[in-house]
Amino acid sequence: MAEIKLANITKRWGSFVGVQSFDLTIEDKEFLVLLGPSGCGKTTTMRMIAGLEDPTEGEIHIGDRVVNDLDPKDRDVAMVFQSYGLYPNMDVYENIRFPLKVRKVEGDHDAMVRRAAEMVELTEFLHRKPAALSGGQRQRVALARAIVRQPQVFLMDEPLSNLDAKLRVSTRAQLKNLSHELQVTTIYVTHDQIEAMTLADRVVVMEKGIVQQVGTPTEIYDNPANTFVASFIGSPAMNLMEGQIEGGVFRCDHVEIGGLDTAHSGPAILGFRAEDAAVAPDGAGQITAPIYSLELLGDAVMVTVRTGGALVAVKADKDYRANIGDPVSFSVPASICHLFDQGSGERLAR
Structure with missing residues (x-):
């Protein structure tokens, strides 16, 4: 079970407050989107869950463990970043396999890699180097590398923002299907309200480090809590x-x-x-x-x-x-x- 509980999480740097009193339970297998403009605290929140930032106050629970003092490698989370972070000297197969080697995962690596590649439609590109791939294909390699680990939690930080408009639409559909197929708790950061509305089970709208509203996409669209949410959600x-x-x-x-x-x-x-x-x-x-x-x-x-x-x-x-x-x-x-x-x-x- 990978329920995540954020209990009164606050992050400060001196007098600047990046995230203030964030209190939320993310259900097992839920796809939660953190949505807001640049500087609203959404990426900082994700980095605290991953262990890349330490909260100034509050506790982070993943499953039945308080993970505040655990290193990122011990939290059993997989991250997909805006930058693909692929190894240019390795082909797609070895890029996907890399987490299995580093973590000394036992079992049939070949079957694991090919299953992850198949899920993101990369089977025919396994022997290509990243330089020979399009932006959308590289992002799918990054996704497959996260999938192959079979983590408790996926953390995705604006993974589609480097793609052009057409690729964003098709990759978004793939992500939606993967979420349904994998059934893994996922936290997804974006400033794109269309991504939030189409992907999320629930959306957390943030501004200036403060949670403005939490709800399903329909709830937030139909009943915005304030003018910020009303003006941020919807196109136009x-x-x-x-x-x-x-x-x-x-x-x-x-x-x-x-x-x-x-x-x-x-x-x-x-x-x-x-x-x-x-x-x-x-x-x-x-x-x-x-x-x-x-x-x-x-x-x-x-x-x-x-x-x-x-x-x-x-x-x-x-x-x-x-x-x-x-x-x-x-x-x-x-x-x-x-x-x-x-x-x-x-x-x-x-």
């Missing part, structure tokens, strides 16, 4: 507008949305997803403003207006046609709206 990000609520009606420049289920009055931030609203015919919507930009996405047209200093986007049908500067109206039902406190950014109780 959630539309957020500052205004005033009086009697269940939100108002700001070019905007009037009524029927909101809230007792709150005064300043507030209203948010909604681009795909949840629609272009309204004949100016009958709750937002009416000149078109700021139009972007053809293939399956839709993104129509953007400026309201009170904020850019607000709505997805229209792919055959929608208009010009920049034309008036447009958006239909924004109250039921799709999210409300946040204007001061703290926290979600308002409904």
Whole structure:
């Protein structure tokens, strides 16, 4: 069993706090994603689990052991880094086999290597050197090298960030399938919210060393805890507008949305997803403003207006046609709206 428990983990360097009071249990066989912008503490958290950094406070449990004082080699974790870390003088076969040799693993190394290579579709490349491989193939060698060890825990630090967009999509699908097949507890660090949404059983959203929200991708997408999470999750990000609520009606420049289920009055931030609203015919919507930009996405047209200093986007049908500067109206039902406190950014109780 490879349940991981982080008990009040804090990491400081002098007065700078890299991770603050991180408290979480990662279930056995769970695929957990640490998500956030650069400098949010996600990689530092992973490095503490791996034993590459020591926590200033708190305890790290892997299975039934407290591992704070264990060396990385004794924690039974395998890491896959952003840089592939392959040995250029060894072929793919020997790169994959290397952890077995170093750890003096007994058994049929050839069968272990070929099974790991088959899982990442590298069987036909086993006798090539890394220099003769593409970026995607090199990343798969790094994955196979981690798989062959059969560790308790996989730790993956932005493994897809060096790949181009097409390769990221195909390798992401491979990772999803591998996770299902291997059933090994995995912690995955990324700044890419699409990777988080597609791969994770649960997502931990972090900012400035502090956990902002923990939940399934659906929970975080549908019910963001604050404006940071709302603006970080989703492509495009959630539309957020500052205004005033009086009697269940939100108002700001070019905007009037009524029927909101809230007792709150005064300043507030209203948010909604681009795909949840629609272009309204004949100016009958709750937002009416000149078109700021139009972007053809293939399956839709993104129509953007400026309201009170904020850019607000709505997805229209792919055959929608208009010009920049034309008036447009958006239909924004109250039921799709999210409300946040204007001061703290926290979600308002409904």
